[in-house]
Amino acid sequence: MGRRPQPHIKERLLDACADHALAHGLPDRLEPLATATGTSARMLIYHFGTRDALLRAVLGRARQRQLDTFGDLLRARPDEPYTATLDRAWTSITGPDGLPYLRMFGQLRESAEQQLWPDFRRTATTDWLGPLEDGLRSIGRPDLATLVLAVIRGLLMDLDATGDTTRTDQAFRDFLGTVEHLSSGYRRACAGQDAPAEAP
Template sequence: MGRRPQPQIRERLLDACADHALAHGLPDRLEPLATATGASARMLIYHFGTRDNLLRAVLGHARQRQLDSFGGLLRVRPDEPYPDTLSRAWTSITGPEGQPYLRVFGQLRESAEQRLWPDFRRTATTDWLGPLEDGLRSIGRPELATLVLAVIRGLLMDLDATGDTARTGRAFGDFVAFLASLGTSDDPSESVRLSPRSRRTMSHDS
């Protein structure tokens, strides 16, 4: 009778593999993950079946960590206006805490890696709509979740392409100032009208 897989060992291996992927990127071979876990490549295959199954499990594990971390950053705080919460979340997401996640999941935009998680781009979008809707509801604007998410994702792509932290940070600051300037009118059309003060804020030369 063969050995039965042991869930606690599998979880320990998965934790170590996710740590390695977040620190160094997703490898294309098993050897770096075997070294990181202190196990053999054969042991990894025993617990995960195939190399691709292991890599998918590593991505899923890292993604859950990201959801837990970033989800907490986007959560409403009773003593803080939600635009301030978004500003603080941006700082963390683009800083040392968030960069490992941006790097490893940025790989999934490359055609060679899409086979590991074909539906990732859709999932990576819809995962954040709920937390943002909940947060924006605190300022009476849950319908702006798609807009806020589009701005965040667009600026993250800009940051990834250019590395210009200062410029993208200023742009997000201008956008948050726009959100803070919004009233809580029941007319949805009011949510896209900029006050003169907001237009000056968004067009100023920082």
């Protein structure tokens, strides 16, 4: 009678595979993942079924880590303006903690490996709208979520293409000034400060 897959071993292998893929990129063969996990390609197939099933699981695990980490960064905090929260999130996303995710999912978008996750481009966009809407609601402008996301994504593409951190950082901070201006206008309007004076 064959052994049954053991969930705790599978989870440990998946975490180790995700660590390796984030550090080195998603491999097109099983051998690098087998080496990284201290097991064999045969045992990986035993636990995950096929190469593609394993790679999809690795992508899913890495994506969940990214959502957990960046989702927390985008969460509004009562002790700081949301534009400061966005500035801190940008610094982390484009720093050493965030770059492995950008490399991995950039590779997924641009290569034949996108067949592993055909709906990734749409999912990678819509995943972030909810957290941004929630955060921007703290300054009364959840409607700006699509604009903020588009700017972040565009500047990340610029940074990936040029490596010009100084210019893209400055561009994002200039944009945050615009967001602050828009939210200030909203707050003034809500307070009635923009209402026209009554005629005598």
